[in-house]
Amino acid sequence: MTRFWPLIRLVPRQTHFNFVGLAPYAAAVSALAILGAVASFFVQGMNFGVDFVGGTVMEVTTPGAAPLGQIRSVLARLGAHDAQVQIFGDPHSARVQFRSVEGKDTNTGARFVATQLASQITGLKVSGQSTVGAKVSGELVWSGVFALGTALALMLLYIWFRFQLQFGLGAILALFHDIALTIGLLCVTQIEVSMTSIAALLTVIGYSMNEKVISFDRLRENLRKYKKTPLRDVINLSENERLSRTIITGSTALLALSGALVMGGPALFPLVFTMAFGIFVGTYSSIYVALPVILLWGVNRDDEAARAIGPQPARP
Amino acid sequence: MLTLSRWKIFLVVASALFGLLFTLPNLLPNGVLPSWLPHQRLNLGLDLQGGSYLLLEVDTDALRKERLTNLTEDVRTKLQTAPIDFSGLGVVGDTIDVRITDPNKVDAAFRLLNSELGERLLTGGRDVVVQTRPDQHIRVSFVAQAANAAARDAVSRSIEIIRKRIDALGTKEPIITQQGSNRIVVEAPGESDPEKLKAVIGKTAKLSFQMVDQEVAPEDIAAGRIPPDDIVLPSDDGVQPAWLVKRRSVVTGEMLTNASGAHDENNAPAVAFSFNAVGTQRFAQVTSQNIGKPFAIVLDGRVISAPRINSAITGGNGIITGHFTEDSAHEMALLLKTGALPAPLNVVEERTVGAELGADAVRAGAISLAIGAAAIFVFIILAYGLFGVFAAVALVINVMMIIGAMSLTQATLTLPGIAGLILTMAVAVDANVLIYERMRDEANSGRGAMASADTGYRRALTSIIDANVTTMISALIMFQFGAGPVKGFAWTLSIGVITSVFTAVLVTQVLIGWWFRAVRPKSLPIT
Numbered sequence: 096m097t098r099f100w101p102l103i104r105l106v107p108r109q110t111h112f113n114f115v116g117l118a119p120y121a122a123a124v125s126a127l128a129i130l131g132a133v134a135s136f137f138v139q140g141m142n143f144g145v146d147f148v149g150g151t152v153m154e155v156t157t158p159g160a161a162p163l164g165q166i167r168s169v170l171a172r173l174g175a176h177d178a179q180v181q182i183f184g185d186p187h188s189a190r191v192q193f194r195s196v197e198g199k200d201t202n203t204g205a206r207f208v209a210t211q212l213a214s215q216i217t218g219l220k221v222s223g224q225s226t227v228g229a230k231v232s233g234e235l236v237w238s239g240v241f242a243l244g245t246a247l248a249l250m251l252l253y254i255w256f257r258f259q260l261q262f263g264l265g266a267i268l269a270l271f272h273d274i275a276l277t278i279g280l281l282c283v284t285q286i287e288v289s290m291t292s293i294a295a296l297l298t299v300i301g302y303s304m305n306e307k308v309i310s311f312d313r314l315r316e317n318l319r320k321y322k323k324t325p326l327r328d329v330i331n332l333s334e335n336e337r338l339s340r341t342i343i344t345g346s347t348a349l350l351a352l353s354g355a356l357v358m359g360g361p362a363l364f365p366l367v368f369t370m371a372f373g374i375f376v377g378t379y380s381s382i383y384v385a386l387p388v389i390l391l392w393g394v395n396r397d398d399e400a401a402r403a404i405g406p407q408p409a410r411p
Numbered sequence: 412m413l414t415l416s417r418w419k420i421f422l423v424v425a426s427a428l429f430g431l432l433f434t435l436p437n438l439l440p441n442g443v444l445p446s447w448l449p450h451q452r453l454n455l456g457l458d459l460q461g462g463s464y465l466l467l468e469v470d471t472d473a474l475r476k477e478r479l480t481n482l483t484e485d486v487r488t489k490l491q492t493a494p495i496d497f498s499g500l501g502v503v504g505d506t507i508d509v510r511i512t513d514p515n516k517v518d519a520a521f522r523l524l525n526s527e528l529g530e531r532l533l534t535g536g537r538d539v540v541v542q543t544r545p546d547q548h549i550r551v552s553f554v555a556q557a558a559n560a561a562a563r564d565a566v567s568r569s570i571e572i573i574r575k576r577i578d579a580l581g582t583k584e585p586i587i588t589q590q591g592s593n594r595i596v597v598e599a600p601g602e603s604d605p606e607k608l609k610a611v612i613g614k615t616a617k618l619s620f621q622m623v624d625q626e627v628a629p630e631d632i633a634a635g636r637i638p639p640d641d642i643v644l645p646s647d648d649g650v651q652p653a654w655l656v657k658r659r660s661v662v663t664g665e666m667l668t669n670a671s672g673a674h675d676e677n678n679a680p681a682v683a684f685s686f687n688a689v690g691t692q693r694f695a696q697v698t699s700q701n702i703g704k705p706f707a708i709v710l711d712g713r714v715i716s717a718p719r720i721n722s723a724i725t726g727g728n729g730i731i732t733g734h735f736t737e738d739s740a741h742e743m744a745l746l747l748k749t750g751a752l753p754a755p756l757n758v759v760e761e762r763t764v765g766a767e768l769g770a771d772a773v774r775a776g777a778i779s780l781a782i783g784a785a786a787i788f789v790f791i792i793l794a795y796g797l798f799g800v801f802a803a804v805a806l807v808i809n810v811m812m813i814i815g816a817m818s819l820t821q822a823t824l825t826l827p828g829i830a831g832l833i834l835t836m837a838v839a840v841d842a843n844v845l846i847y848e849r850m851r852d853e854a855n856s857g858r859g860a861m862a863s864a865d866t867g868y869r870r871a872l873t874s875i876i877d878a879n880v881t882t883m884i885s886a887l888i889m890f891q892f893g894a895g896p897v898k899g900f901a902w903t904l905s906i907g908v909i910t911s912v913f914t915a916v917l918v919t920q921v922l923i924g925w926w927f928r929a930v931r932p933k934s935l936p937i938t
Contacts, residue, residue: 242889
């Protein structure tokens, strides 16, 4: 082994960043970002896919470059409402989406468009199709919202149970921050929101929570170790102590996703992109939303009360 | 914690072997492995292997209406045979209302209907309620419990019938399951043309033979002046656009024992059928009494053909002619043989993925996974040197265990599931990072190599478990919420959480333990 390998040797043993000192600026940044997200949500809105608004989406392939204009004009002639046509991955493939077809129900309409497209454009093949009825899509919206709500509630309960209520509230506020920014990202980029996006959001919540737990664990430990030190110093110390882990894990996760981001194709990209964003936001909000909330709120320094139910880390 | 107990080594070796054994079938071509080894491969989701997904809703509203119509006809027959004069028989909301003409016969009518209508319930009593109302009215309705039972029964019978119909199409391994109270999911891997499925699922296939009423003048029919026990049905027979037939069926599809594609005397495609004993007897009786008169063959409320009865048909066999092609005759025979659906089914969601699109997705997923894994390996080995190698070995075992467990349980791997797998790798490495960083802390505070390593494992464990419980919570919620691809994602994530904690903590521990025993190092390679 050399002086430079393993690389971890290059990481200083102790860092003294003043994380808490930057908190007011971070708060301003977060507030602006959330404001932007809310504005984008109301101005641009989310680009809901057929899962949530009902309708049909088809993937079609053609021998040459996909004739988007021709497909659009066929759709217009057939009376397809809210039709969108765009390139899907490689230039031979296109994605065709529409809400409904004039005078036909959802299912026969989809069938009608598929056969008409195939017969009017030579060589066009429908390689995949999804049709979701209005009733089902309405239910999916609610089950998605319900899933997110349940996730938040259960996380709060778990943190409350393992740590203190203040920690749980800090974590939940941070999660709201993460969800708001992720939804903002979906609005700004106009990435199509589908059932998979709900999975992506839940993953973002899971990862973000993971970060918070690691951070809280270290904080709780140091709160016991340094009973007289002011809370802001304990927070700074804890974050400095786990800084190398934060950087290594964050980079590992982003590196792991990089392959899927570049090579995953159009089907995987929205999910992976949202997840990658979530890793950033989740890491940031652990330091600059969850911990400041705890700092402002104060914690219970009485060891007996702070000693939550459950196993304790061993003492040296 | 770094003591190498036998059970620890055994557990690690056993799990590595398990992973290898159950992952192997996915890597080798078919038939290479000896037959006593496991040969189950990953169960790819429809988005990866191509196929069709249909979500059907049993039209319980239509079922309710039909039950009311049948009950109305029962009331009519009972009163007519009694005989008790009545007027205004009809359905009002969820009840049937009838006015008995003679006030002195209301009691008799009530007793008659109350004792003979409907069916006996398992819980005692009958499934209909008969009430007398002012002004000689009688009301009949189903008890709520019976209506729910009928809907439940309709869903489970529908599933059976759909299964029979799809099996007859030769679709490979269709998966048919109930969802919620009145929905049915049909998944057909490899079937990229859902129209074939919808053609056999979408038809109720309710068959009945009904006598044609020839005693009403065409002008009266046109003006809507028809007897209450008659009904006008649209026709596909090409002879006339609609027929006036008796509401009461002579025989119904339930009395069929068999049906098959056949040809009539002109060699045109037709459907041959045979009746059971009851059907044979009824058909013989009616045909012998009505020689020379036409009867209508009705399928799903439309007349297919209305042949004239030339002679009494006593053998219980016959053929249905109509405007059939070879294919449509076979399809109808199939539908008749498998029986009618108790209620119409509506397709409320439909997804199809072509085999090529699926293959593209598999390729993209595999490349993503490979790049992700390679990136993690390189990074973690660069960062932690020998300990990074240990973490990488643990990760390989982890991925094998996940793939092995998913192959064994035949859990579905979907495209989002592959993303889940990639993230799981990252989170698994996080556990090792936590452990190694703890070791560095301990070493920095002046402990020896062995003590640092040992304490590192011990103190990181709570954080690791806490962190993974939260991931598990979100995975379980996804599992509850999602359908298809999202469920696959949740599965992969949940299995991954369990195996990651195991491999990141135990596998690296055994490896580091061995290393300590072999090298007896003075310091850790990561400090």
